[in-house]
Amino acid sequence: MVEAALLLVTTKIGIAVGAQTLHYTRSVAKLSENMTLIRNDLELIRAFLKEIGKKASTDGVTETWIGQVRRLAYDMEDIVDQFMYVVGKHHQKGSWWISVKKIVKKPQYLFTLGEIATGLKKINQALTHLKQNKDWTQPIASVGDVSATNYDSQQQLYLPGHDYSISDDELVGFDKNKRILMESLNLENCPNLQIIALCGMGGIGKSTLVSNVFRNEASNFECHAWVSVSQSYKLHDIWRRMLKEICAKDKKEFDAEKMTCGDLQDELKELLKTRRYLIILDDVWKAEDFRKIKEVLVDAKMGSRIIVTTRSEEVASIAYDGCRIKVEPLEEEDAWRLFCRKAFPSTDNHICPLALQECEDYMIHRKRLIRLWIAEGFIEQIGACSLEDVAEGYLTELVRRSMLHVVERNSFNRIRCLRMHDLVRELAIFKSRRESFSMTYDDSHEVMQVESDSRRLSVLQCENDIQPSIGQRRLRTFLAFSTSMASSSLFRSESKYLAVLELSGLPIMTIPNSVGELFNLRYLGLDDTKVKVLPNSVTNLHNLETLSLQDADCLKCPRGSQKLKRLRNILMFKWIVNSPLTFGRYESMEMFDGLWNLKELRTLDAIRANDDFIAKLVNLSQLRTLAITGIRSIHCAQLCDSLSKLHQLSFLEIRASNEDEVLRLETLKLSNRLKKLTLSG
Structure with a gap:
């Protein structure tokens, strides 16, 4: 994860030093030169860390050094953001600012070029110390000779009978899959070697099912072995373990x-060419890994079977369809039954206490997640693809690898909502906290403080004000899930x-005026709140990309919002609850x-039309999603002309001013990209 932090900051430096605004003053150009040199060092450190990552383990000194690199990357990211803020402010002043700056009072900015220069000097000093402690410019010696964690001892965690080996009576919700697996093992008139693949997200029960079947069916084969592959496997370890298990009954000395x-x-091929065998390859990550391991698994036409468990659909594709x-995740009834059985073994019939029956997993919405990724800077431009398309590709890959589970798809089979498996979530929380990527805050049981290096904070429960700490000045993301939060905890000046x-x-x-001081803010989410008015200071958020007030009380942007040139998404509408009307159910x-000058807009949902806007709508050439209301018949000709020139539109909603309004849209020519059209009138 530290590599990701380095990639993010080096990318930001590239954007900063590549900006045309750098040509204003000599001092700014000097700072950009220093940042370029720092970027070069950080890129070398990132390459060095990639090499370290090839080692199976790292020592405590290296782990400490990596932690220092992470903090330096965070400090440098802060400085780059300061730099972009100051240069951006100068740019906004225009050329007249340079000529009059000596005769007027200096503007009060959050940062100055002098402070930035001092910060860069400290970064360079820290880089020198890091190099003294571990020289990243030299190749790493003997990476391949570093011993991995003992495979045999780790293997014990994955042997049948450990943890996930359960009896037939305890196996819940796997009846159909178990039947298919048993039938595949015992195919009649099929002497050929058969590969059977079980695919699904981590922790969903693949190994549990296979373990249950393995225990009951292994004796029907002349020899058998169970080996865990995982991501960091070594081929000779896999084959060695396989050989030991196959020869366990032979008592052969070797x-x-x-x-x-x-x-x-050679030994494995010699043994397996005369035997009917069953091999379990648990947790295979790549198809290429399987192909390498399979080199010893000869087909002697004796009805041998290989069972593979994997999170990857690519790996699963090595098996025939049958x-x-x-x-898949358990059906609701089975899941509840299993949960009650495990959580309440001592209660009557394993019934869950009523007080605990309100628990529910958190739903992740695709659009919101993608906008958050973009705001964080996690998504890089790839060719002509939009950031949203690149992000959706990443999301699809996470689903394909079973890291996320699709809960709902739209009518085009596109992902709408997802959930993260509890096991994956716990691992993500552990890894994120360990590497200061993010932390969760819950003070329902004790007083907590934000850790000093944490960059992201998710507030689950907040009974009291969040205790101030030096860590809050580093925060990049603040996600609030607790509806009982005190307002003083929401907008920390730090x-x-x-x-x-x-x-x-x-x-x-209400939103305090101080929100305008968040110079780096890219995403402001206020959905389903009682906020009625946005403060004028919002127009100072020149980096803002997403402004979301879905089903909030606010339906108006402050004057001067046209200055928010980087806005990509505006979502501002309110559902009318218990409306007797079937038409006009939202404002x-x-x-x-x-x-119409916000040229980066991708989403505008929803806007109340007028003559001026409809005439200038064609300027918003990047729009993908548009919902426009209040259309009257006199608007139709101009509206059709403007919409026909928006070639990126994928979703379009046109709503008449009232249900009796006749909309004549015969001349409307729609984009080939259009996936959904909604007409109301």
Whole structure:
């Protein structure tokens, strides 16, 4: 994860030093030269860390050094953001500012070029110390000779009968998959070697099912073995373990530890060519890994079977369709039954106490997640693809690898909502906290403080004000899930570097003017709040990309919002609860002067039309999603002409001013990209 932090900061430096604004003053150009040199060092450190990552383990000194690198990357990111802020302010002043700056009072900025120069000097000093402690410019010696964690001892965690080996009576919700697996093992009139693949997200029960079947069916084969592969496997370890298990009953004397890869390969082939065998390859990550391991698994036409468990659909594709099993999450009834059985073994019939029956997993919405990723800077431009398309590709890959589970798809089979498996979530929380990527805050049981290096904070429960700490000045993301949060905890003056501020669902009615000091803010989420008015200072958020007030009380942007040139998404509408009308069930935002000049807009949902906006709508050439309300018949000709020139539109909603209004849209020519059209009138 430290590599990701380095990639993010080096990318930011590239953007900063490449900006045309750098040509204003000599001092700015000097700072950009220093940042370029620092970027070069950080890129070398990142390459060095990649090499370290090839080692199976790292020592305590290296771990400490990596932690120091992470903190330096965070410090440098802060400085780059300061630099972009100051240069951006100068740019906004225009050329007249340079000529009059000596005769007027100096503007009060959050940072100065002098402070930035001092910060860069400290970064260079820290880089010197890091190099003295571990020279990243030299190749790493003997990476391949570093001993991995003992495979045999680790293997014990994955042997059948450990943890996930359960009896038939305890196996819940796997009846169908178990039947398919048993049938694949015992195919009649099929002497050929068969590969059976079970695919599904981590922790969903693939190994549990296979372990249950393995225990009951292994005796029907002349020899068998269970080996765990995982991501960091070594081929000779896999083959050595396999050989030991296959020969366990033969009591054949050999020293597998001293055998070379070639010796192991020859011995296994010799043994397996005369036997009907069953091999379990648990947790295979790549198809190429399987192909390498399979080199010793000869097909002697004796009805041998290989069972593979994997999170990857690519790996599962090595099996024929009839022998490919997709392990899905349990149905609600089975899941509840299993949960109660495990959580309440001593209660009558394993019934869950009523007080605990309100628990529910958190739903992740695709669009929101993608906007958060973009705001964080996690998504890089790839060719002509939009950032949103690149992010959706990453999301699809996470689903394909079973890291996330799709809960709902839209009518185009596109992901709408997802969930993260509890096991994956716990691992993500552990890893994120360990590497200061993020932390969760819950003071329902004790007083907590934000850790000093944490960059992201998710507030689950907050009974009291969040205790101030030096860590809050580093925060980049603040996500609030606790509806009982005190408003004083939401807008800390220390957290000026925030890029994401998500307060949706909180019972807040006002936003303080100090929000305008969050110069780095890219995402402001206020959905389902009682906020009625946005402060004028919002127009100072020149980096803002997403402004979301879905089903909030606010339907108007402050005057001057046309200055928010980087806005990609405006979502501002309110559902009318218990409306007796079937038409006009929601109110949309008011148009503001200069809205048509926001050339980066991708989403505008929803806007109340007027003559001026419809005529200038064609300027918003990057729009993908548009919902426009209040259309009258006199608008139709101009509207059709403007919409026909928006070639990126994928989703379009046109709503008449009232249900009796006749909309004549015969001349409307729609984009080939259009996926959904909604007409109301």
